[in-house]
Amino acid sequence: MSKIPVMEIFGPTIQGEGIVIGQKTMFVRTAGCDYACTWCDSSFTWDGSSKHLIKQMTATEIWHELKNIGGDYFDFVTISGGNPALLKNLGELVTLLKDKKVQTALETQGSKWQDWFKDIDFLTLSPKPPSSQMETDFNKLDEIIAQLEEKQPNLKVVVFNEEDLAYAKKVHLRYPKLSFCLQVGNDDSMTTNNDVLRSNLLAKYEWLLEKTMHDSEFKNIRVLPQLHTYIWGNKRGV
C-alpha cells in the first residue's frame, strides 16, 4: 500500500463547521496545500512549521490509529488538510472506510479533482473569497461539480468582509441547487485568549446574520459559526 502524508489524526469530536455541524466524527488531517490563504487556520499543514510532525502512513495504518484513539466510539470520519485532494492514493483510505461501514466527509477548496470524490458521503467544496488572496478557477469548480453528478457536494464560503459576501453570493447564484453555508471567518487564529476570541467571533456572527437575513438573493442558506472555536478556541486536534 502507498503512503499518505498525515499531519494529525484526532477525535472523537464534533464537526464544527458546515452542513453536518454537530456530527460526531474522527478527523484525519493531511499535509500540504496548493493554496496559501492569508487567514488559513491550519497553515501548519503547509508552511513548514510542523513538518517534523508529518507521518507517512498507509491506509491500514491510518485505520489502526483511528481505532487506537477512537475505539468503538465512532462511525464517521472527516478528511481535511491542507488539501486532501492533492492525494490520489487517499482513495485507498476512502475505500477502506467504506468497507468498514464508516461514513466519510471531505473538506477541500475545489481546485483539484480526484476520482475517489465519488465515494465520499459528504463532500464540502469551500472556494475562497477575495480576503484569502487566492483566485478561484471557476471552470475547474464547474468541472468538479459536474463530475459529481447525482452525488451533489455542498458549498461553504468563509466570510470576513463585504467583498467576501459579494463573492459568496456569486458562488451561491452560480450553483443554486447545491446546499450552501456561509461561515464566520476567524481573523485571529493564533490567540490563546478564548474569552476575547469568543466575543469577537460572536460579534462577527451577528454581523453576518444582519447582512443576510433581509437579502432576497440569500434565501436557501445556512449561516454558521465555526462551532469548535467557540468551545475550544484555536486549540489544535479538537
Ligand SMILES: C[S@@+](CC[C@H](N)C(=O)[O-])C[C@H]1O[C@@H](n2cnc3c(N)ncnc32)[C@H](O)[C@@H]1O
Ligand atoms: C483548513 S481548511 C482545509 C480544507 C481545504 N483546504 C479547504 O480550505 O477547504 C478547512 C476549512 O476551514 C476553513 N477555514 C480556514 N481558515 C479559516 C478561518 N481563519 N476562519 C474560518 N474558516 C477557516 C476553510 O475555508 C475550510 O472550509
Ligand SMILES: Nc1nc2[nH]cc(C(=O)O)c2c(=O)[nH]1
Ligand atoms: N471540530 C472541528 N471541526 C472542523 N471542521 C472542519 C475542520 C477543519 O479544520 O477542516 C475542523 C476542525 O479542525 N475541528
Ligand code: SF4
Ligand atoms: S485552501 Fe484550506 S488548507 Fe489551504 S491555505 Fe486555504 S484554508 Fe488553508
Ligand SMILES: [Mg+2]
Ligand atoms: Mg479547522
